[in-house]
Amino acid sequence: MTYSIGDVVKKTGLSAYTLRYYEKEGLLPFVKKNASGVRAYSDEDLRWLTMIECLKDSGLQIKEIRQYIEWFNEGDSTLSQRLSLFENRRKILEKEMARLTVVMNKIRYKELLYREAVRVGNLDIATNERRFMQLKKKLFESPDDFDK
């Protein structure tokens, strides 16, 4: 069972441009072409595309994904490099989630503040009302920076 590039566009949601671009960048070294040069994707290729999506979602750049694929093709001698890659990614994702949690608190504070501001018609509450000042103090190192 093989698939045309149009089939793969429908299956993956990626554009044909993107699929060709990935190939040019070395992300799909196995895609076969028929006698007249038309791509015929295998199920194996589709599995690679799923993995590529996952790695991309985790924040890897295309050249890093290519590196992973090259390691995969070199076989068991590169197992430890691949392990490092996933370890590093996991650590980076942990940091990213921590970062997002902090940002989320700040944005939530702003949402709460503006919800009340819309209700009363002005923003003075941010600097006047005890409850907002206390919230700011809890959320921010230097609270006054968040009156903007």
Added chain:
Amino acid sequence: MTYSIGDVVKKTGLSAYTLRYYEKEGLLPFVKKNASGVRAYSDEDLRWLTMIECLKDSGLQIKEIRQYIEWFNEGDSTLSQRLSLFENRRKILEKEMARLTVVMNKIRYKELLYREAVRVGNLDIATNERRFMQLKKKLFESPDDFDK
């Protein structure tokens, strides 16, 4: 109290290039210049920079940040637009965190798998060992996509 661009570079970690670029893009509409054209940042400007950092961290593009600053300068008539902005951001951040949680699981699976693969010297465990197959099934819709 005012600060030169060099002072602000030290305080914020942003480059002088970036600070001038932000100004060009309308993110710092209040920065004063002295008679010979040299920027003198105020404490107010520094507070804006903190806010800009926060909005940038939350994923806003520079033109969206400019829009927010314009709304701020227009006063209370734009309170509800600003509320929407923070609401939308909060929702986007929630989605982003959910997305990262899913990705994290997949990357953790890979890390675990490769840790064992490095120990035994090959990757066959992924397709042979019951515990990895079960983990895959728990984590992925179509588990075989993650043998790459």
Added chain:
DNA sequence: ATAACACCTAGAGTTGACTCTAGGTGTTGA
């Protein structure tokens, strides 16, 4: 047999967010 259609390549263009270069001005310490 011809028009429509899906596909191909090489290479140019786009977008966002910087980052740098060239050429110049203003201030300050030896």
Added chain:
DNA sequence: TCAACACCTAGAGTCAACTCTAGGTGTTAT
């Protein structure tokens, strides 16, 4: 006074990841 230094502007360059264009080929339905 003159060299070092921090600063200025306009505009060009960079980078990643696409996205598109131009010009062409191969297949299929009428």
